[in-house]
Amino acid sequence: MSHFVTTQWLADHLDDPDVQVIDASWHMPNSGRNAHAEYVAGHIPGAIFFDLDKNADTTSGLPHMLPDAVTFSAMAGALGIASDKTLVVYDEAGLFSAPRAWWTFSVVGAREVKILEGGGPRWRAENRPLETGESTAPAATFDAKFDGGAVASFQDVHAASQAGHQIVDARGAARFTGDTPEPRAGLKSGHIPSSRNLPFDALIADGALKPDAELEAAIRAAGIDPEKPVITSCGSGVTAAVLALALDTVGANKIALYDGSWTEWGGRDDAPVETGPARPV
Template sequence: MSHFVSTQWLADHLDDPKVQVIDASWHMPNAGRDAHTEYLAGHIPGAIFFDLDTNADTSSGLPHMLPDPAVFSALAGALGISSDTVLVVYDEAGLFSAPRAWWTFKVMGAHGVKILEGGGPKWRAESRQLDSGTSKAPPAKFEAKFDSDAVVGFQEVLAASESGHQIVDARGAARFAGDTPEPRAGLKSGHIPSSRNLPFDTLIADGALRSDTELAGAIAAAGIDATKPVITSCGSGVTAAVLALALDTISASQVALYDGSWTEWGGRDDAPIETGPAR
């Protein structure tokens, strides 16, 4: 089953009360872009802005960490997002932060979550309708059913690293190797010992995932056996969801995401670090 819907499908369902559009745009701290300001300037009609940083555990000291399920239910419901409708998430980079929202809603038990193929850039390129300002929806009921197997924390990843459990990092090769500084200040450079590297953008073409055959080939080439459990990681838990999406697309057996990712790992004094390419 595809995790995507086309721009034409969405255009045909904008007035469907069983479909809720969500703008989940988010940009790297050094990108010089403000996702909410861009949303106010223009977004897909009826789209609710879902801020990854505020609809999160803001007390953790780490960015966009999953909140408590009850808290998430309240946050989503207040935005007008129901767990029983078809949620179509998109972002204004094409395919960057939308998979994080897709993963979040799935982890929290939403019944149907899709990603807009090509995202906002494709919608705009086709000269489709845009609204400005804030789109509001009446309060809804979101009943979270948390999938604890889909997310792991520091201690679980530390144990996985020491045991040889598969860990795959979505950051670029230079960041993985420790050859370039991290975009977040104060973090060490390098990677989790024994992890593999599969830059998320190599899995994407024109705002969508590459073919299943290409995904399977890239995952295997990175040294990952999709028939065995895998933990995905990245800088702060956003593009790790692109890897989770790709692995789910090719029916990987068991995938969990390291929510703290390198922002947590690279900021801890007790976290072992390797540099250089994957061994």
């Protein structure tokens, strides 16, 4: 089953009361871009802006961590997002932060979550309609039910690392090896011991995932067996969702996302760090 819908499909369903469109754009802190300001300037008609940083556990000290079920239900419901509708998420990078929203809503039990193929850039390139200002929806019911097995904690990842279980990191190669500093101040450089590296952008073409055969080839080339449990990680839990999406697309059996990712691991004194390339398989 595809996790994507086309721009034509969405255009045909914009007025469908069973479909809700969500702009889940988010940009790196050093990008110079403001996702909400861009949304106000122009977005897909009716799209609700879902701020990954605000609709999160803001008490954790880490960015965009999943809140508990009660808190998430209240946040999503206040935005007018209902758990019993088909949610179509997109971002203005093409395919960057939308998979994090796909993962989030899937983990908390939304009935159906789809990603817009090509995202905002393709919608704009096709000269489809845009709306300015804030789009709002009446308060709705979101009945959050967490899939705990889809979320990996620091303790889970530490145990997996020590046991040599599969962990795959979506950051760029130079960040993984520790040859370039982290964009967030105060973090160590390097990677989780025994983890593999598969930069998320190697899986994307034109705002969508590459064909399934190419995805599986890239996953296996990184030393990951999709038939065994795998934990995905990245800088702060956003592009790790691209890996989770790709793994799910090729039928991986058990996927968990490390929500704290390198922002947590690289900031802890008790977290061991390796530098250089991944260990040989």
